[in-house]
Amino acid sequence: MDLGTIADVVIPRMRSDVPPGRDDSAVIAGGTWLMSEKQDHLTRLVDITGLGWPPLVVDDAGLTVAATCTIETLATATFERDWPATVLFEQCATALLASFKIWKVATVGGNICLSLPAGAMISLATAMDGVATVWADDGSEYTVPVVDLVTGPHENALRVGDMLRSVRFTSEALSATTAFRKIALSPLGRSATVVVGRRDTDEQFVVSVTAATRRPYVLRFPGLPSQDELRGALAGSIPDTAWYDDPHGAPDWRRHITIGSAAEILEELTC
Known part of the structure; x- marks a missing residue:
């Protein structure tokens, strides 16, 4: 989409070339979202690929x-x-x-x-x-x-x-063993939940929750938890108001599939 309000495009080559920030300015690199819809509040783009x-x-x-x-x-x-x-x-x-x-x-x-x-x-x-x-x-x-x-x-x-x-x-972190789950309403649909588990070399267990919640959540355990401990930690760490609600999934369904995915990941990483 053409951005008809843009009057200036700055392409810095070093940090000293980066102009001061302002509300009508946006940083652009790929621009795949920025160029996908109207941005009438913008008058300047700062292209950092340079x-x-x-x-x-x-x-x-x-x-x-x-x-x-x-x-x-x-x-x-x-x-x-x-x-x-x-x-x-x-x-x-x-x-x-x-x-x-x-x-x-x-x-x-x-x-x-x-x-x-x-x-x-x-x-x-x-x-x-x-x-x-x-x-x-x-x-x-x-x-x-x-x-x-x-x-x-x-x-x-x-x-x-x-x-x-x-x-x-x-x-x-890169040396850890991991497991991944994504669930959506359709095979190629937007993610309704993405749950990732990580078992570090020191046996720390980390599970992250995104897409299902309004912001990311990361839970940590010093060792592999039991299924009950994991479910309890998820319930205690993510408040009811944090589950996201949009056409790609209702909050109660997102909570259900997230807890189920985390349980599967724990089982996989326990093997």
């Missing part, structure tokens, strides 16, 4: 994913490391209601910053304890866990002028 960030950077401590990394690049990446949890990259990408054309353009950072309950990269980043690095408008930078960055549908903790730079996954 910053030239490498999409994936591997080091001994883990993996850094640039905000401008496309979903296709992440989903199809291979690594010369024993990182079994990278199977989640493609699994979570397939939870995104999008064609292969969108995969080639949509970015990891854009999906997270859009902050929709069914954001596939939110599912991935929260399941993997991803930590976001954010460039602040005042020239500083800060880090925040992605589970805390996304606060609700189309809502996040970014302030005007803040820019997501990257998401970091540790080698410990």
